[in-house]
Amino acid sequence: MTDGSAVDTVHTVDTRPTKITYVAEATAHGGRDGYVTSQDGQIELKVAMPPELGGDGNGTNPEQLFAAGYSSCFHNALILVGNRAGFDLTGSTVAAKVGIGPNRTKGYGLAVALSVSLPVLDQELAGKLVDAAHQVCPYSNATRGNIDVTIILG
Template identity: 90%
Template sequence: MTDDAVAVAVDTRPTKIMYVAEATAHGGRDGYVTSQDGQIELKVAMPPELGGDGNGTNPEQLFAAGYSSCFHNALVLVGRRSGFDLTGSTVAAKVGIGPNPQRGYGLAVALSVSLPVLDPDIAAKLVDAAHEVCPYSNATRGNVDVTILLG
């Protein structure tokens, strides 16, 4: 590392907790999950690719749903702050799981962002800004590979 390239640690931890979500797993990947408020009650099953029957949702699908909706909200927020209408925009997430070198498992995420009414340069700047604002992006930064595709 040269003197010009100094790494600066950015603290992304919340200074105030505004909301707490609660969920409970019963039976791990072959059981069910519930939320404290009753909004979630889902069967969980291993996908066929991991040796299961796939007869239920799985943690990776739930993570993909959470990340895509959170990132999309961050995108709308930064778009609104910059005076842009993001009508028709979408964010899709793919979450992959696989073994890591430490004999455990790791995740990789690909976000596909569609901003059909914006100039590509403006869209790219908004996506970069959303990636800095999004709590999921902040939580995964540095320990999960996140790829963002703008199309």
């Protein structure tokens, strides 16, 4: 509220899907010290706590899987917006770092850093494509406002 008589309106964009076209299904067995499988058999991975969180690190972990998913999804969104704008983004890459740590509510939270390399484009154009990809990417839409996502253009 401003002066008691007017209400400030917050405009949000609804990024929820209007139609579900694909559903992925995975099952965890044993939490962070077990294994994960996908319904189609494409994933069957041992999961282990990383040493930084008190584990032996003898397996993948949810943060690595999230980093793999976010980086590949964001890269695909980048290629999509690049192609729509008439650019070939061959040689581009997206790397993701996913951090985990305690939050203020005595739980845990995540933070993401995406490093984008677009060697064939100048920085200004690359930045515009990255911004557009950030609006298209389902992972970006899901995390927006929920976790810190930093995008580094290099």
